[in-house]
């Protein structure tokens with residue numbers, strides 16, 4: 001099978017688990033054997049407990065007889081942790097250097113947020129770009145694509161409603177300009193909800209896409225992104241696979257375009273000759289023009 005599996009790999013001798021993941025792969029095309037087992041084991045076991053199944057074999061039987069459970073499984077084992085302007089310094093660099101440069105040099109911007117969870121990342125970018133366009137009076141068209149593997153997360157992204165906890169990094173001027181406060185009445189208490197403005201919503205489209213199939217995505221999506229953010233997604237997959245995905249993404253970035261990874265991720269060694277790390281302390285990589293220094 002996959003010889004790149006490490007200590008966080010699937011246990012070789014667990015036939016029940018392998019059959020379960022194979023079934024999910026066949027049904028939904030998502031290959032969880034490429035994920036680090038340690039990142040989803042606890043969540044999978046919780047799912048077993050919640051479905052009153054006692055082992056992977058029983059859970060597979062449950063999946064076969066409850067087709068809705070596959071989406072619940074995907075939702076449960078993928079980690080959706082995100083918030084608006086997550087890691088604010090990255091956004092400061094994007095706002096102060098990267099986006100102004102891109103708005104000046106292009107009439108059209110193509111941006112992709114890979115593993116966009118509930119839309120926090122692509123909407124944060126849309127807010128900053130909207131603000132910058134107003135300030136600089138640049139009339140650049142912008143298309144931001146947010147993709148994720150989890151259909152439920154995407155549904156929420158399209159809805160564009162967030163609670164206060166998701167917005168703690170949002171500056172007050174952005175909160176006042178780009179969100180409307182509404183109420184969410186639950187059974188026990190009422191919480192504040194913030195709805196993103198239609199103007200910001202219209203800058204972002206969402207699509208379900210599995211980054212594991214990045215080779216295929218390379219053939220179907222644009223090959224001319226000026227900016228791709230792939231943050232806190234590849235930490236969950238095996239190292240060899242991270243490199244493969246990054247390599248596919250890098251081919252989809254235009255010359256002088258940017259790739260942003262998460263704080264604890266970095267650019268694969270084989271790609272370092274093709275990018276410069278523009279801000280040493282942040283994981284923002286600029287693609288060199290063809291032929292430059294390679």
Ligand SMILES: C[S@@+](CC[C@H](N)C(=O)[O-])C[C@H]1O[C@@H](n2cnc3c(N)ncnc32)[C@H](O)[C@@H]1O
Pocket residue numbers: 078079080081082083086114115116117118121147148149150153209210211212230231232233262
């Ligand atoms: C921890 S969140 C990161 C969200 C955002 N990029 C950020 O940094 O705040 C990881 C996201 O990646 C998504 N994801 C996991 N595996 C994926 C895959 N194979 N293809 C696309 N998205 C995936 C998860 O559903 C989740 O929404």
